[in-house]
Amino acid sequence: MNKPQAANQTYRLPPPLFSARCKACWFSAGLLVLVVASFWSLDLQWAQFLSLEAAQSMGRFLAEFVPPDTAPEFLKKVALGTWETLAMSALGTLLAALAGLALALPASRLHEGDAAHGRTPTRLLLNALRSIPELVWAALLLISAGLGPFAGTLALALHTTGVLGRLFAEAIENAPPGPGDALRAQGVGNGRVFLYATLPQVLPQLMSYTLYRWENNIRAAAVLGVVGAGGLGQLLAFHMGLFHMGKTATILAAMLLLVAFVDAASHGSRRLLTR
Amino acid sequence: MNTSSVRPPTRDPAWLGRVFWSLAALVLLWPLLVATEFRPWVLLAPESLQVSGHFIGSFWPLAHGAEFLAMVARETWRTVAMATAGMTLALIIALPLTLMSTRVLSISALAGPMARGPFWLRQSVRWLLVVLRSIPELVWALVFVRVVGLGPTAGVLAIALTYGGMLGKVYGEILESGETDATQNLLRNGSGRLQAFFYGLLPASAAELTSYTVYRWECAIRSSVVLGFVGAGGLGQQMDNSMKMFNGGEVATMLLVFMALVALADRVSAGLRKALG
Amino acid sequence: QQVFRVTAIPDESPTELARKAGPLMQYLEARLGMKVEYIPVTDYAASVEALVNKKVDMAWFGGFTFVQANARSGGKIIPLVQRAEDEKFKSVFITSDPAVKTLADLKGKDVSFGSQSSTSGHLMPRSFLMEAGLNPDKDFRRVAYSGAHDATIAAVASGKVQGGALNISVWEKFVADKKVDTTKVRVIYTTPPYFDYNWSVHADMPAATRQKLSDAFLALSPATPEGKQILDLQRASKFVPTKAENYKGIEAAARSGSLL
Amino acid sequence: MNIDLQGASARHPAARPGAAPALKGLTLRVTHGEQVAVIGPSGAGKTTLLQVIACAMPLRAGTLQLDGASPWQLPRSALQRLRGRLFLAPQVPPLPPRQRVVTAVLAGRLPAMGLWQSLRSLFYPVDIPAAFEALDRFDLADKLFERVDRLSGGERQRVGLARALLAPASLWLIDEPLSALDPARARQAIDTLLAGARERGATLVTTLHQVEVALEHFPRIVGLRDGALAFDLPAAQVTREHLARLYEQHEDELHGPAPLDVAPLPVPQPVVMHCR
Amino acid sequence: MNIDLQGASARHPAARPGAAPALKGLTLRVTHGEQVAVIGPSGAGKTTLLQVIACAMPLRAGTLQLDGASPWQLPRSALQRLRGRLFLAPQVPPLPPRQRVVTAVLAGRLPAMGLWQSLRSLFYPVDIPAAFEALDRFDLADKLFERVDRLSGGERQRVGLARALLAPASLWLIDEPLSALDPARARQAIDTLLAGARERGATLVTTLHQVEVALEHFPRIVGLRDGALAFDLPAAQVTREHLARLYEQHEDELHGPAPLDVAPLPVPQPVVMHCR
């Protein structure tokens, strides 16, 4: 057929990626140094961890967990704490998803020619929200919102807004531009391009980010209890501190169930969405 | 040509479902608001405004004694080192588990449902990941602290276990949510799983995987701060003290350090994305 | 054994504890003739586990933590000495709310204890509240655990909670050092006395070492400059011997509050 | 809408530095209501040309005027209004997966809908009959409530085309409308597009690879090669030689005889031009 | 590779419950080295047929045998080995963005490469000359190191086709290879595919919308309509009536004369069949 003659075959070799490749070398070297320095400077005592003695005391410790406390009164308390944790994390995440979406739009460059004036300040705000751990937010908010789950909910919402806002913005920026460009060429404004072209593409991703954040927040909600923001965490800190191992076991089991439940819910919703 | 004999439908068949689900969402929301005592107006009550205003006012001046700053620098490094070491171990746990659990890389799932064996393997890996991450790192740390005593080992191990679970899961989700046509085409043409991963899946989601990893590293820093609260040392312990004592200046300085760390992580992430994109 | 390790329950901020421990460790080093190391912890339970598992040789316990350690080790923890003040220790309830005058006024308010494992910050105040007919779990709006006595003062002073219960000696020190504004934060109730803190060791410790240790503590006197410095830091007039029976009352209180 | 492109050059922003520009010095005028087919080999710059006209890509050199106005000099709101009068159907139908056909088709009408109405339409499609009718003209009415990612390739392409019928546009830019269609559906699609544009008085610029279809249905043919104009003639005047030269392979010496046996061309027929 | 499909029915798993199956009771035998073109209206089930043969979709009813073996009864490793001998080029080229052309083309050879070699190839392409030669046969050698998302539509399609030349396959299943190509490139592509398959002794099954190309180049034509076989004839025996009936619109009464004026068909020429 049209098979070219060998004599005419010329091809270029790949462009020498020397500079780029070396950037990569530098980066890898830096990363390696960081990792090595971390392990070295912490002087981790693996020997102590892997010793027979440690295994024994670990075994003893775990043995104390049985039998879990199943007194009905205590179970009621745990159920209440579980519900409070669930509500805190769910509402916190919901608020954060709404606020995050609202902030993600100004924080992303929606298309190539977008000047995106609000991008830098919005990202700064998101970073500030995100860099403060939930626990610290909770401690700050406990002062003005009073003890209890409301402060915890707000703390989760604030921190998670920062996280989700950034993740959403990145998902939006990474969405395939084709559908959006087609509408934009028709003069449709940014908001509606988002609703009709970008959102249907990124929605599963946004949902799965939100759902996975929800799982995170359940664990965070447990931590929040330690500073007095209610939920399972408060019970956990109390009983673990007092060596009530049976009760601790019950609480941990409740936590596991809760996360497994959220995991299943998240998985199910994702399946529904990507069907 | 377009005088249709078929009459256009007058109703959207999806309508009823939509109304139902919107109402259901509203009905579900109510008990949540009750359970969390959602009363935003208490934030604006004069006494709480005064209390929080007073505390925020004490943020200035920032604590900047040389000794304090040196301590903060030392503890910051400790925190970062704990996070880095924990993340390294977490990656070692997560990578093989991810490859084992991704549905896209399942050959038997190329057509219809997955075969029994691989399905249960995947499912058990998923469960392992669930167990690893459902116990908060704080609890792992409390357990380890009790068993082997204090120090960073407990913190590093706690981060490694929880984050291994989380990374494994989210990597899987990222890989499955992207475009999978290319990967499936490779598998269908008979390539191996790892080959399909490197040639089809990875190029499509490398940027996202990297930025998620950097983000997790940043989360690990925050976690090691939280672990400081139970005695793993680092910035968290100092933060705990200053918070408890309402020492606004110290709190503010440390908050600024957090922000700087997060900004650094962000910068790294953006740079990597650019290099990979 | 090369190093003698000591720890203390974190009832105050760790920096403060480390400051208090310094001179005492030096003194013990001289008396025992071996290196003494102070290991700070941030968790009451961790200090209990540390002595029970012999990760440390001696620990500064509150009454309740001692009872816990004794129970967990099967009665193998021995209290050596305590401060003279600890024989009749007290707790105080403080408030910053002008409307609160008596314990009963705390009903429906937010109240903060110290750590849940604290004797003077939680167990005894709770026990006396129960005697006064108040059930903290039902009658207060919310119960918080600040974790340490000084943190309780800070929480009350900032208005985060309306009431707090803490160790009287920390309170008196804060008042003496003028670290708290007494026009705003006042004491509304002081509890009857009870036995509290002690220095405990594990029963597996050789009797000779135990003897040396208690001798060292009992020999501390305000007459020598070194003794005075240590006793001041420990907020003690002198150390006296103690025994496990002294803590039966606390154990009973813990059991009746189902905290043990 | 009138298009006036003078000496237009354009490069893709992501193109590598050494690469030739995708359009070089192209001059083209299309008057109101005209129907033009753009043909040319793969990589000639047809898609780029449509993008330039759709104001989706600025020019490196030269000028573009739409109805006498330079779009890139307009204030943003005016540019946006101008774009509302354009309709660009890309080569690959730009359909977000999981969207339903009815929503995807109604999206063509977005420039004419208020914000509130377009929000409402996400919950309950505003004008089902219109969407139905547009789809019906492409023989696809039965897929009205199907999800777009469950359609076959040709069905998807027709959904993309049906959008045009709902767009409030006076310039249609359609990129390879027939690529995934069988001959009968292709004929129907091109008839519908031509008739639709004619009914609305819209200018129609279409790129095509089906030379016979172009010659048969379009009064005017623009040949593009390597980003430059190869010819711009009434369909009746396009000869086999024109086409052979247009599609000639790049490595001339290698494929000596190939360019001349371009697919058997139908004898071009003079076409009655309605709206010229 | 021999294909033996008996009474095959298939449904897409995501299809709505009421929808008709995409393939209904299809029987088709293709012997080793044969070259078959599948034609039919949009939505007829052509893509589905290729997917079924490629073992990408299980059958609802009927049987599939490849070289005498039932793929779905094979153990998994054997099935994967079997797949290594298939090559399926989807309708839309499955190219991950950001990948370079050379890597995308070499990916066709993955089944024949060890893991280590394929990893190495990510850093430095293993066989640049092979990729170059494959691309050159599609007139695309100059884009060897371009990124795939910076190609024009037709270029991307040809990258997808060039993979076939590197695949160690004895059955090529190519879905609409010409949709985005101009006539000259289309002819070149089809020539290359036919010659490539012949050289390797591979069976070739291609879906096509270009009826003339199918009739001219393929010895055997399979007509598919509504998931069922409309005809299965040597190219020389396919008549205008066959085609008219094949592409007839669904709403017959609406488009009375349309089906008969299917695009001008070239007179079918008997073709010498080499590998039958």
Ligand SMILES: Nc1ncnc2c1ncn2[C@@H]1O[C@H](COP(=O)(O)OP(=O)(O)OP(=O)(O)O)[C@@H](O)[C@H]1O
């Ligand atoms: N996004 C892009 N970035 C860089 N270069 C591009 C991009 N898109 C196309 N090109 C290059 O620009 C030139 C013109 O491309 P264009 O898409 O306009 O061709 P076309 O005529 O539409 O071809 P086809 O018929 O294959 O669709 C080609 O050489 C192509 O490689």
Ligand SMILES: Nc1ncnc2c1ncn2[C@@H]1O[C@H](COP(=O)(O)OP(=O)(O)OP(=O)(O)O)[C@@H](O)[C@H]1O
């Ligand atoms: N993923 C899917 N889910 C559900 N139904 C589908 C899916 N893909 C295709 N279908 C339906 O199956 C039928 C056959 O589709 P198929 O893709 O095989 O058609 P085709 O002959 O390739 O058409 P075209 O020429 O348009 O590509 C069509 O009615 C189509 O709507």
Ligand SMILES: [Mg+2]
């Ligand atoms: Mg194009």
Ligand SMILES: [Mg+2]
């Ligand atoms: Mg198809």
